[in-house]
Amino acid sequence: MDRWERKLATRDTNRVVRPFEWGTEWLHTVGFPDCPAEANGNARDCVARFVTEALGDSGRFFSYTPVRDYRLRDGLLTFTSPVRSLYPKNDQVHAMWFRAPEDQGRALVVLPQWNSGPDGHVGLAKMLNRFGISALRMTMAYHAERMPEELQRADYHVSSNIGRTIHASRQSIIDVRACLDWLAEQGYRRVGILGTSLGSCVAFIAAAHDPRVRVGIFNHVSMYFSDVVWTGLSTQHVRKGFGEEVSQDELRRCWSPISPASYLGRMKGRDMHNLLIWARHDSSFLPVYSQQVLRTFRELDLPHRVFTLPCGHYTTGQFPFNLMDGLAMSRFASRHL
Template identity: 55%
Template sequence: MAGRDNDRILYPFEWGLEWIGAPPEAGDAAPLMAEYSRKAMQSSEEFFSYRRPSDYRIENQHLTFTSPVQSPYPENNRVHADFFPCSRSNGRAVLVLPQWNADASGHVALCKLLNRFGLSALRMSMAYHDRRLPRGLRRADYHVSPNVGRTIHAGRQSVVDARACLDWLEEQGFRKFGILGTSLGSCIAYITAAHDHRIVAGAFNHVSMYFGDVVWTGLATRHVRQGLGESITQEQLRDLWRVISPATYLDRMTGREMPSLLICARYDTTFLPEYSRRFIEESRKRRHTIHEVCLPCGHYTTGQFPFNLLDAYHICRFLKRWL
């Protein structure tokens, strides 16, 4: 199914130094970007810190606020989230982050199912997605692209926006938080959980080690790989994008005793199974509290019958149990 989408645009490789605060003429881009990424990883607590928004607005269960991380695109700077309250939730809420290129209906059915399991849900649109698409774009190309700096910036923005959503939920009286992410949303959800101790349970729907390896080898991102061309190696990309990679923050989860549901797909051509297995092995090695599910399908067929029912059942049962 990853090969059916012919709406992809091939963008050229760019270092994107302006996205990390360096002028384009700053000099040799590769070492500058490497140093930026290294420092961001060393001080990730600061990198993913933010000023709490002061302009939350809820209307017809639709939440909006200004993103604490600004981009040049006004549409993207307004965070959108849909709230699905449950009267039986008893202070429990799940923050939901759908997959890359999900439209505004993505995971809405899953949020309603969480309600049936007695949990409130808040579905957030990640940076550059659906209602946050800059004018002229039809896909969330700016979240994952051959522009190295912009991709880092987008990852940081989505993590910070997710944490700001938790702030709003907290203001509404919720006290026990879970997080659910699918594919790209799983990556953002894991990094968010690693930096926010308010999250006590996480369901990570498709897992992998390094952001760069997924983009380099995945069928769904082959157009991004084409755009990267010969300008960078897989090893370089892996290193530069470590700051937005779940594997970088495995040690931050050690000692948390946060139950995590790690879901992979046996025939996944986007999050290759060897990368998923390694992530699960590294989590076990650190004695994380993990629950593993391997679905007998591919990446995109996870969202198709009957696998979508299996997937949703595992997720909802897990979150109900641990929240």
């Protein structure tokens, strides 16, 4: 299994080691918390202050102006992201709408994994339809149709540029909430989120900040965004970009505003059903970090079920594990949404 996992994880030849950057100019565009675009040699302290303030008022940090330009045509929902980046193409959100004929007002926002192509999780969306669940499959920032011309991979969502990575995750999280707004406009009241890998992290934080979410399905889980990047087999090129500029502990703090660990307490007391999926041989979301999530859910007494896959991260996408995974998620959604 480990040999198969490594083969799949290392088959891409277009991974790029990018230079380390604090990215304060990206944090400056957020507006709150305040961060000067030019840190003048004080970037580490600027980022530290930004992180403290963002965590102190995460509701404001993830707030946004409602979308006014939703367009649905031939099953494709598009709209302008409430968050602006430096790339107009990235700021046009694409979400494929798969409506189940008799969904009884039930729908999930579906988020594929990092570097997913335009067809990622389309099969899962169709499987959900067979279980009576409509699915709105959203493309995250810098992926597929939103990818800037100079990229071959969604590097700007996860990279050794600390500020840009925070900005990208915040954009994807807010775009998910805008998708939930659209579902509400269509009359859907029984809604949830399903996310895989990077999509799981985005889904966690969106769900924690949006009480409309009744079901959360988190496919591969970790407490901290940075631990996955630092230790995962598939992100070693990103890890190399940091060099000796930051430690694993410092990066964990820097990226805490985009880590599930910072917000799981917000789910306490919610009438929300959660499915936590982890893989025993995961080389990207190491089992030790997945176990931290399971333990925290128990300690907080958050309603949840656990499904354990007998494979790795990349092998989850291979038969028969992809079928096992899809069925577990679809059955849970059908039962609890």
